[in-house]
Amino acid sequence: MTALDEETVGSLVASAPDGADLTVPTYDRDRLTTGIVHLGVGGFHRAHQAMYLDRLMAEGKALDWAVCGVGVLPGDARMRDALAAQDGLYTLVLKHPDGRLEARVIGSIKEYLLAPDDPEAVLEKMASPEVRIVSLTVTEGGYNIHHVTGEFDLADPAVAADLADGAVPATTFGLVTEALRRRRERGVPPFTVMSCDNIQGNGEVARRAFTTFARAKDADLAAWIETEVAFPSSMVDRITPVTTDADRALVAERFGVDDAWPVVAEPFEQWALEDTFPTGRPPFEDAGVQVVPDVEPYELMKLRLLNASHQALCYVGYLAGHRYAHEVAGQDVYARFLRGYMDREGTPTLEPVPGIDLDQYKATLIERFANPHVADTLARLCAESSDRIPKWLLPVVRHHLATGGPIEHAALVVASWARYDEGTDEAGEPIEIVDRLADRLHRAALAQAEDPLAFLRDREVFGDLVDDERFTAAYTAALDALHEQGARATVEDLVARG
Numbered sequence: 360m361t362a363l364d365e366e367t368v369g370s371l372v373a374s375a376p377d378g379a380d381l382t383v384p385t386y387d388r389d390r391l392t393t394g395i396v397h398l399g400v401g402g403f404h405r406a407h408q409a410m411y412l413d414r415l416m417a418e419g420k421a422l423d424w425a426v427c428g429v430g431v432l433p434g435d436a437r438m439r440d441a442l443a444a445q446d447g448l449y450t451l452v453l454k455h456p457d458g459r460l461e462a463r464v465i466g467s468i469k470e471y472l473l474a475p476d477d478p479e480a481v482l483e484k485m486a487s488p489e490v491r492i493v494s495l496t497v498t499e500g501g502y503n504i505h506h507v508t509g510e511f512d513l514a515d516p517a518v519a520a521d522l523a524d525g526a527v528p529a530t531t532f533g534l535v536t537e538a539l540r541r542r543r544e545r546g547v548p549p550f551t552v553m554s555c556d557n558i559q560g561n562g563e564v565a566r567r568a569f570t571t572f573a574r575a576k577d578a579d580l581a582a583w584i585e586t587e588v589a590f591p592s593s594m595v596d597r598i599t600p601v602t603t604d605a606d607r608a609l610v611a612e613r614f615g616v617d618d619a620w621p622v623v624a625e626p627f628e629q630w631a632l633e634d635t636f637p638t639g640r641p642p643f644e645d646a647g648v649q650v651v652p653d654v655e656p657y658e659l660m661k662l663r664l665l666n667a668s669h670q671a672l673c674y675v676g677y678l679a680g681h682r683y684a685h686e687v688a689g690q691d692v693y694a695r696f697l698r699g700y701m702d703r704e705g706t707p708t709l710e711p712v713p714g715i716d717l718d719q720y721k722a723t724l725i726e727r728f729a730n731p732h733v734a735d736t737l738a739r740l741c742a743e744s745s746d747r748i749p750k751w752l753l754p755v756v757r758h759h760l761a762t763g764g765p766i767e768h769a770a771l772v773v774a775s776w777a778r779y780d781e782g783t784d785e786a787g788e789p790i791e792i793v794d795r796l797a798d799r800l801h802r803a804a805l806a807q808a809e810d811p812l813a814f815l816r817d818r819e820v821f822g823d824l825v826d827d828e829r830f831t832a833a834y835t836a837a838l839d840a841l842h843e844q845g846a847r848a849t850v851e852d853l854v855a856r857g
């Protein structure tokens with residue numbers, strides 16, 4: 360087994376076990392210059408954007424668009440250490456449905472900085488003229504948008520600390536805004552802010568977040584950001600589970616690479632990107648990115664079909680004793696439930712999506728979820744639900760409540776979340792609720808023994824949904840059924856009703 364770094368990478372293919380499908384960067388990484396600062400280098404960025412850049416670099420393109428990764432949170436020290444020891448290199452392993460493994464060492468991340476270690480270094484990197492894009496995968500919650508008001512939450516303690524006079528920036532907003540201030544002061548054109556998070560209108564959401572923060576800090580600067588900074592929207596897609604020790608062992612055994620933090624993903628990839636980059640961008644279209652004038656139809660399709668379906672399968676599956684997405688999606692009854700949600704409730708809220716056959720897209724989704732080798736955990740899909748359900752599923756519900764359309768599948772999804780947050784599965788096993796609102800959601804879920812609508816009464820999460828009698832009737836019926844007969848039978852009944 361060979362350690363992974365700049366010295367060894369050239370010899371990895373020769374020393375890999377026979378038959379290993381492994382490729383490594385053959386471009387000269389010393390020639391790369393940093394053009395992108397990426398905040399939130401986790402699994403997804405490394406399986407997606409960094410992979411597209413690596414693909415371009417392998418063709419001799421985008422050599423001035425290498426990535427400087429930035430960790431904003433102290434917990435990113437693990438990524439700092441893993442990447443530092445490997446000169447930014449890591450292995451991306453694609454797991455095909457037939458069990459085939461395809462590995463590529465990715466070389467596009469040239470540098471990594473941890474903001475809590477050295478905020479000044481991060482600010483100067485973002486302020487440097489060679490950087491023309493600051494991209495983000497900081498999760499849905501990372502934009503600090505209040506669920507109900509839809510406004511940037513200036514009262515958030517970390518944000519309030521960054522707004523104080525003389526504060527050393529610590530949040531995404533403080534760092535990006537201060538870097539933009541320095542560029543403006545130095546006469547350097549601003550970078551483009553490219554959100555790659557699963558949020559509808561992610562460019563607009565980012566614009567709102569950064570300009571609201573800037574307005575509270577410095578009104579002139581905010582006006583400059585509003586007119587000068589571009590915030591393209593994007594739809595990004597590749598199921599990327601959390602890396603496990605088994606994945607590390609697999610990379611060692613099957614490819615002979617000792618990688619501290621490889622990333623595994625499904626083979627499917629998609630990226631639709633709005634073409635608004637006043638200070639330039641890599642030729643992403645040459646790597647298979649759909650560079651389009653309007654991303655919204657693609658975003659809605661993905662969030663309301665793929666991501667909302669993830670929520671549709673994760674709670675019922677977990678309650679029924681499953682722990683992986685494929686165990687659920689691979690069963691006919693759950694696959695029919697997902698397809699029922701997609702066909703009756705998700706799809707009617709969508710506009711036509713250029714170049715996409717939705718029937719084919721939905722069939723492919725079920726196949727992707729059912730890929731057993733990807734081993735995506737239900738725990739990953741159940742996490743931070745209070746950031747996901749309101750953004751992905753509730754817009755579908757509200758559409759149908761306003762137009763008299765069907766809501767039964769979505770009501771069952773919300774009820775299954777409420778049942779999940781009671782904190783035990785149907786076999787009595789404890790559930791660890793991972794959510795920034797975990798305590799309050801758990802308390803509300805327990806209170807539904809006396810008040811079936813207790814969970815839905817949280818207006819910060821659900822807005823006025825609790826006031827809609829059609830929704831509450833479907834929701835309480837689903838919740839009763841989940842309590843009385845369990846998740847699988849409840850899903851079976853809904854599927855049987857057609």
Ligand SMILES: NC(=O)c1ccc[n+]([C@@H]2O[C@H](COP(=O)([O-])OP(=O)(O)OC[C@H]3O[C@@H](n4cnc5c(N)ncnc54)[C@H](O)[C@@H]3O)[C@@H](O)[C@H]2O)c1
Nearest residue numbers: 399400401402403431432496497498499501556557598599
């Ligand atoms: N994993 C996937 O399948 C997938 C697919 C498409 C899109 N995405 C998008 O990428 C995001 C990240 O997914 P991932 O799989 O890389 O997760 P991850 O947990 O591997 O990485 C998340 C990164 O975001 C950072 N982060 C979290 N909250 C933050 C905050 N408040 N401020 C600054 N940084 C913060 C973390 O420190 C970490 O670096 C998702 O939330 C989603 O929007 C993920």
Ligand SMILES: O=P(O)(O)OC[C@@H](O)[C@@H](O)[C@H](O)[C@H](O)CO
Nearest residue numbers: 557595596597598599666669740
């Ligand atoms: O990562 P999140 O929080 O946006 O959502 C969980 C999953 O639905 C998501 O990661 C999907 O796997 C992904 O969006 C597929 O492209």
